[in-house]
Amino acid sequence: MNQKNESIKTIAVLCSGGDSPGMNCAIRAVVRTALGEGLKVYGIRRGYAGLLEGSFVEMDASSVGNIIQHGGTILQTSRCPEFHEAETRKEAFHILKRKKIDGLIVIGGNGSYNGAYQLAQEHGLPVVGIPGTIDNDIEGTDYTVGFDTAVQTAVEAVDKIRDTAHSHARTFVVEVMGRKSPAIALHVGVCTGAENIVFPSEDVDYDQISADIRRGLKRGKSSSIIICAEGEEPGLSYKIQEKLKESSGIDAHVCILGHIQRGGNPSAIDRFLASRMGFVAVKAMLEGNTPVATAYVKGEVVSIPLENSLKKKDDYLPHFVELARSLSI
């Protein structure tokens, strides 16, 4: 390990943007690693909005006791549109300075990373990001904290729907989260043996979907499940339902899983990932090469330049798409 950066004596941690299961594990790991390093640690409530309100709470080892198993975040989170303004970020920096906070750890998605990056660029604040989002859509990391749990939650729900679909010989369109990210839909589709997966911002091929359903029925399948990512505009699953009825007389049922995918106890994989990332985040802060983000790369948790994680992953994992299509015949 590189030499410890002695100028870091007090750090703060906040969650920002959408919550994800495992954020608490990351907070716990940050707080306990920092305390072990002799640092003072503040939690900031409600993300950047709480920072601007001065909503700080000093954390000790027991303040993060008994939280590892809980979804959501004990610090709460928020969206704070004012943070897009340079003047607001300047104010935030001065609030941190008045509190003698030398470095900030931000748990969130790309938006939250962008806010942290600007603080670093504009004011030289040492920042470290931890990827906390169910969408697994942050560049530079193979996995984000919360994705595994969200997929597991959706898979369990679809398994239940499949029981009914099978018993009544029905078609279901199940809408999962992912306004811009195909990751949840792809994984849930593969793990539930879905007959079709509809990705966000993809033109929906209604003829292909109904041809696939008819082909399945012909070879004796008693049910069909179409997994559809929610996409930018609400209601896509109802549109698919309508088109299937119109074009092929197929009576599909719609189930929108919605926010149940965000909550719930984090899986062991998310707990382990978040714990490792919280630990690495504090070490990286002390090593001083900020701004960085923690990332899971080929089985290792590492810190990478924050700049490499500011964008959304835009690959459609084509080989997995081929996998899904090959297995759903």
Ligand code: ADP
């Ligand atoms: P996520 O972090 O999950 O991607 P959002 O995109 O909603 O969620 O971003 C969370 C918050 O991060 C925003 O409400 C805002 O406070 C801050 N943020 C987002 N984008 C920027 C940006 N370009 N510059 C500064 N702050 C930003």
